Structure formats: C-alpha cells, structure tokens
Amino acid sequence: MHPYIIYIYVVLWFIMSLVTFILYKTDKVKAEKNKRRISEKTLLLSSFLLGSMGGLLGMYLVRHKTKHWYFVLVNWASFVLHVVILNLLLPDFSAFLS
Secondary structure (H helix, E strand, O other), X not given: XXXXXXXXXXXXXXXXXXXXXXXXXXXXXXXXXXXXXXXXXXXXXHHHOOOHHHHHHHHHHOOOXXXXXXXXXXXXXXXXXXXXXXXXXXXXXXXXXX
C-alpha cells in the first residue's frame, strides 16, 4: 500500500471532521432560533463518514445531541473504527520511512 494513502486518509478525516463540527454547530444555532434543522440522519452519517472527531467536538463543546444515546454510540464507535483503520495503515507507513 502506498504511504500517501495514510496522508490522504488523515487529511480527509480532519476535513470531514471540520465539516461535521460546522453541521453540529449550525444545527444547534437553528434549534435555538426554532428554524428548520439539519436532519439527524445527516448528522449521524457525516459523523460516521470520517467526521467522528467533529461529531464528538460538536457534542461536547457545543453541547448538542449529548442526551441522545445513539449519537454518543455512533460518534465514539466511528472514532474507534477510524483509529483502528489508521493503526492498520501505519505499519506500512513506518516501513516506508525506513
């Protein structure tokens, strides 16, 4: 496996996490103003698709969706999954550096 895949994976993880955090923050603001909200499906899907860090930050910094057990489960499970994937990619990366 080419080592650039690791760079791409990490960059995509951070970009998607930033997008997800913005979605959580936007939904929180809309909720406070009684405006049309971002669907839970969209928030959960963005968290699962490499946005887990942003989802967790959105939950705990913005205090949004923390009472919904499925948001806690999806965000933490997704975060663990992406850390495991990154860990599986890293042995190839360390061999590239040698």
